Amino acid sequence: MxxxxxxxxxxxxxxxxxxxxxxxxxxxxxxxxxxxxxxxxxxxxxxxxxxxxxxxxxxxxxxxxxxxxxxxxxxxxxxxxxxxxxxxxxxxxxxxxxxxxxLKASPAARKMIDEQGLDASQIKATGKGGLITKEDVLNHKPAAAAASPAPAAAKSAAPAPSAAVDIPAGDRVEKRVPMTRLRARIAERLLDASQNTAMLTTFNEVNMQPVMELRSQYKELFEKTHNGTRLGFMGFFVKAACEALKRFPVVNASIDGGDVVYHGYQDVGVAVSTDKGLVVPVLRDADNMSLAQIEDKVREFGLRARDGKLGIEDMTGGTFTITNGGVFGSLISTPILNPPQTAILGMHKIQERPMAVNGKVEILPMMYLALSYDHRLLDGKDAVQFLVAIKDLLEDPARILLEV
The missing domain is CATH 2.40.50.100 (RNA polymerase II/Efflux pump adaptor protein, barrel-sandwich hybrid domain)
Incomplete structure (x- = not known):
């Protein structure tokens, strides 16, 4: 059938x-x-x-x-x-x-051969019945590129041997591939964000020692209680962001034409890097989620993104975004907005630095925080106070629980 x-x-x-x-x-x-x-x-x-x-x-x-x-x-x-x-x-x-x-070639291989003007007879076929596959064409390209300088050198050698250019064969190979739809869309959105928003970034730094001590103290008990869910840093940042968004609802708002849309919920997007590009799955109603639920969902998003299993419904919506460049070693950066959202929080690498505490120098694990925001909607006062609120909540995690 x-x-x-x-x-x-x-x-x-x-x-x-x-x-x-x-x-x-x-x-x-x-x-x-x-x-x-x-x-x-x-x-x-x-x-x-x-x-x-x-x-x-x-x-x-x-x-x-x-x-x-x-x-x-x-x-x-x-x-x-x-x-x-x-x-x-x-x-x-x-x-x-x-x-x-x-030509005996698969449709994809035939298309590549036609576009690049390759000689099919020179391509080694590994497919069934002598069929040239897409991989055969890709594997053939470096050999073709490396061989191409030889005829040119031979032609120039006869009339004028001194005219030969001393360039090692194969050292200047170029490869042109079409941009994927996902990468093209990411590029389009980033360009749109930079051109159609009044983006500005404010910075602060947070002492991560209280969170690290709390995590170290309860890490094993947390994992045992919540069926293997590990206690990371993202849960604290999401909870702190949700509390700060409640205090500063304008940061959680978006611009729709000539209107400002205030959202009575906190759907927090978490940027995840994949081989195909950056994706932002969304934690729905993050303000109602526990630390364990947040950590479990973020881990699930990471695994599904790696395997290409994220659905479109996982990445639509969102009222605020958090991105963590620290996992790649970034010390400080200016994250770019994720329209139509009007703010994005950037986390960075935790690094020990000498800090003045009560007149004494102490070595503390510090992290730079960056908040990029759309100045069309947010004034500097709101953005700075929002970031300070996140800093205060993280430096005294009990305030997240007490909502003070």
Missing amino acids: STDIKAPTFPESVADGTIATWHKQVGEAVSRDEPLVDIETDKVVLEVVAPADGVLKEILKQEGDTVLSDEVVAVFEEGAAASASAPEKAAEPEQAPAAEGE
Whole structure:
């Protein structure tokens, strides 16, 4: 029985997607729930899996093609009978091109060969029946680039040997690849934020010793009580941010045209870095979450982001964002806004520094904090006082519990 493989239903905020990678080829046997194709949108990469055991019968949309919501991208043949017959059908077209002298390559490889003007006969094929795959083309590129200076040198050597340029072959290889939809969308949003907001950043520093001592004292008991959930720093920052947002609701607001929208809830986005780019999953109603729930959810977001399992619904909305450049060693930075939000908090590396305490010098674990905000809505007074409130809450964590 044939089944249409369709693109997922995109939300209203996503117009279309692009076929990123086909994990299976025509005639290849597939198990139920095995990934067939990745579809990249401007927010997330969506995975389409096999509905049952069977064979991929036909691919209707090739890598790089644009697809709409619920559009048919392939035809799938269910059942064991299809698994036996489909490869034979798929093998017949492979023999015909050889007889006619045509190119034997997968659709993705054929597209790359045409775009780059490569000689297919020089590419080593590793696919079934001598089929050139996308990986074959990628592996061929460095060799082609390294070999290209030789003919040029040979031509110039005959009339004028002294004209040869002493450049080691292969040392200046360039590679051009198209920007992914996700990276292009990130670039578009960042450029929009820098051009269409009056962004300003204020800085402060926080003594992390009280939080570190509290964490050290209760770390093992916390993990045992909450089924293995580890006590980190992000939970404290989210709780402190929620309390500060209640005190300064303008920081939690957003601009919609000529209106200011005040949100009576705190949906805090947590920036997560992935191989494909920065994503910001959202902690819904973070003010009602416990430290354990926050830590558990942040860890879940990190794992799902690494595996490409975040959904669009995980990253929509949000009234405030926290980003932690400290995990990469950043000492201080100016985070960029995540529109339509009007503020973003930047955490940084904890570093021991000599500080004056009651007239004496002490070595304390200090962290720089940065708050970038939209000056169209927030005045400097609100932004500075908001950041000071977070500092005070973190330097005396009991105030978070007491809400003072």
